[in-house]
Amino acid sequence: MRRLIAVLAAALIAPALATATPASAQAAAPVDPAKALKKYVSPGYGVKFTEVSRLAGNGETLIALKSNGAYQFGKGKPAAADVSFRYQLDPELKELLRESDEFKDTANAEIDPLKALTSTTRVIQLKGKTYFTNPEYTNVLPDGKTWVTGKAAEDMEIPNTQPVDALDPTTVKNLLAGVSGKPGGVVNGARTTVYSGKITLAQLYKLSPSYRTKFGKPTGSSAKSKISWKIWFDGKGLPRRVLATNTEKIGSTTLTDSTDTRYSDWGRGTYVKAPPAAQIVDENAVEQELPELPTEFNPIQ
Numbered sequence: 307m308r309r310l311i312a313v314l315a316a317a318l319i320a321p322a323l324a325t326a327t328p329a330s331a332q333a334a335a336p337v338d339p340a341k342a343l344k345k346y347v348s349p350g351y352g353v354k355f356t357e358v359s360r361l362a363g364n365g366e367t368l369i370a371l372k373s374n375g376a377y378q379f380g381k382g383k384p385a386a387a388d389v390s391f392r393y394q395l396d397p398e399l400k401e402l403l404r405e406s407d408e409f410k411d412t413a414n415a416e417i418d419p420l421k422a423l424t425s426t427t428r429v430i431q432l433k434g435k436t437y438f439t440n441p442e443y444t445n446v447l448p449d450g451k452t453w454v455t456g457k458a459a460e461d462m463e464i465p466n467t468q469p470v471d472a473l474d475p476t477t478v479k480n481l482l483a484g485v486s487g488k489p490g491g492v493v494n495g496a497r498t499t500v501y502s503g504k505i506t507l508a509q510l511y512k513l514s515p516s517y518r519t520k521f522g523k524p525t526g527s528s529a530k531s532k533i534s535w536k537i538w539f540d541g542k543g544l545p546r547r548v549l550a551t552n553t554e555k556i557g558s559t560t561l562t563d564s565t566d567t568r569y570s571d572w573g574r575g576t577y578v579k580a581p582p583a584a585q586i587v588d589e590n591a592v593e594q595e596l597p598e599l600p601t602e603f604n605p606i607q
Contacts, residue, residue: 340479342543347473349385352378352577359467359565370394371465376577378432382475383516386578390428391465400424416445416594430581437581446594453581454596456589468565469507470535471516472545478537480513481505487539493547494570496540506532544572 346353356374360367375389395403400420403409409420422442430437437453444452471477482501490500507524510517524531531552538547551564589596 337539337541337543339482339537339539339543339545340475342539343473343475343478343545344382346544346572347379347382347384347475349380350574352376352571352573352575353473353569354571354577355567355569357468357565357567360563362562362564363559365560365562366396367394368396368399371467373465376571377473378576378578384473386430386432388428388430388432388578390426392426393423395424417442417596430578432578432580435580437586439581443596446592446596448587448591451585451587453586454589454592455586466520468548468550468567469510469517469521469533470537470548470550471514471520472537472548472567472569474514474516477514477516478545481535481537490538493538493540494568496546498538498540498546500536500538502534502536504532504534506530542572545569 345351354374354376357372359371361369371391371393373389373391375387377384378386380386403420419442422440425441427438427440435455437455439453443454447454470481481503485501485503487499487501490498492498506529508529511521511523511529531554533550533552535551536547536549537545540546546569548567549564551562553563554561
C-alpha cells in the first residue's frame with residue numbers, strides 16, 4: 307500500500323503553501339484571529355468541517371479526496387477527531403491502478419483494497435484510542451461488529467491535505483503578519499474578512515509549527531514550490547474557510563492542486579464520541595488480516 311501512496315503522491319504533485327504576500331485589501335478583521343483562536347482552540351471547545359482536495363490535469367480532475375467531520379480541542383490543538391473520507395479516482399486512472407501489481411489480484415478478494423479506498427472510511431481518534439469502519443471490512447468482521455480497534459486502527463492516519471493550518475494560532479499569527487484583509491462575503495452564514503497571499507513550502511515550514519509536524523521539511527525543488535492561499539475569518543476572528551492552490555507545468559500537462567476547507571459550528575460541547583462498545587472488535591479477534599488503506603497520502607506536500 308505504501309507504494310501506492312508514493313505513486314499517487316508523485317503523480318499528484320510536489321506543491322507548497324502560503325506566504326504572507328500582502329493582499330490588496332482594505333478593512334481588517336474586527337478581532338485579532340490569532341487571539342480569537344487561543345480562546346476557542348482549548349479544552350471544552352470544538353468545530354465541524356468539510357474538506358475537498360483535488361488534483362486536476364489540464365482542468366480534468368484525476369484524484370479527489372472528500373472528507374467531513376469534527377475536531378474536539380485540547381490545549382492549542384485538536385485532541386480528538388471524528389472524520390469520514392473517501393477518494394474519487396478518474397475512471398482511466400482507476401483502471402490503471404486495477405491492473406497494477408498492487409491491485410490486480412485483489413478484485414475478487416473478501417476485502418478489495420481499491421474498493422475500500424473509494425468507499426467511505428470513518429476514523430475516530432479519542433483518548434489515546436483509534437477506531438475505524440469501512441463497508442468493505444464488514445464481511446470479515448464478527449456478526450454485529452462494524453468498528454475495528456487495535457494496531458491497524460492506530461496505524462490509520464486521518465488524511466490531512468490542508469497545509470495552511472488555520473486552527474493553529476501561531477501559524478495564523480505568522481501568516482497574517484503584514485497582510486491586510488478585505489470584505490470576504492458570507493461563508494456558512496457568517497460575514498467574513500478574507501486574507502490572501504503566496505508562500506513557498508520552505509517559508510511555510512519556518513513559520514508554521516503544525517506544518518513542520520504534519521509534513522516535515524521540504525527538500526529540493528519542492529522547497530521552492532509556491533502556493534496561493536486565502537483564509538476567511540468571521541466577526542469573532544474564527545476561520546470559516548481556507549483555500550490553498552498550487553499550479554505546476556509538467557511537459558504539456560498543467561497540474562492544479564487545491565484544498566478547500568470550511569469550518570462551522572464553533573463552540574462549546576462534545577463533538578467527538580467513541581463508537582458503541584457493542585459494535586467494536588479488536589483486530590486480534592478478526593481471522594483475516596486487514597489490508598492497510600493509504601491514508602497517509604497527502605496531495606499537497
